Amino acid sequence: MPEGHTIHRLARDCAERFLHAPVRVSSPQGKFADGAALIDGTEMTSAEAHGKHLFLGFPGFLGPGDTAWVHVHLGLFGKVAFGPAPPPPPAGTVRLRLTGPAAFMDLRGPTVCALITPGEKQAVHDRLGPDPLREDADPDAAWRRISRSRTTVAALLMDQKVVAGVGNVYRAEVLFRHGVDPYLPGRDLTRGQWRAIWDDLVELMREGVRNNRIDTVRPEHTPEAMGRPPRVDDHGGEVYVYRRAGQACHVCGEAVRVSELAARNLFWCPGCQPANVPGA
């Protein structure tokens, strides 16, 4: 489930449970045993997210005034589970376990789980674009790249150097909501279109953090409003096109299409997001 909203929610959930109390840190699976041992029993003072990256701050150990950061990236398969303390014996392949006074957290299958320095943390921020979920985000930084690029807007939205936190679901859904052809080159998007897409991402992703899931259909297209059956398939929310290939578009009725772009599935509606080249 990991797009940016998942990670920001995770930061919030970690803060609620573990901030400002000594935390037991372990790696039952062993792959993070060295890092875990270094900070075990110390206090967590910060939990923040940038795009799909999570940072948990443990001050003191590196030196006075310096904070060691646990850097986590869930990748495609990473999962986190919370539970009440005391934790059960770890089941399966738990890379990282945090145990606070009242709760524990298990992390499995992340692409990244490492102890890093402030400099290394800064280097991660430096290679990420603006994150719609961060207050410090500058959408013009993304626009500078998009407006100069011949790359498709679908690929640009997934490029974390351009925008941080957008994944395959938000990419497909936000392009649908703005009627933008996913294959449109970035340089052919208007500044107004970009602003509208950005503002929409801010709103959609904040909603995603609140609900811990992705819902993108407007009120008039909900199952209740349309009298259609709700999505039962997976744990996901209501969407327009993501993983709906072959099904009728909620808005125009045309069959939703899927194609492969940079080894990822791209979903869109040819009726609502027509190519702007006549006859193409």
Add this chain to the structure above:
DNA sequence: GCGTGATGTTGAA
């Protein structure tokens, strides 16, 4: 029990 796929990223070719 086996094969497949998934909301991601990196690094080599």
Add this chain to the structure above:
DNA sequence: TCAACCTCACGCC
């Protein structure tokens, strides 16, 4: 462009 890595749930024998 492709393989590699991380894990688990699901469908199909």
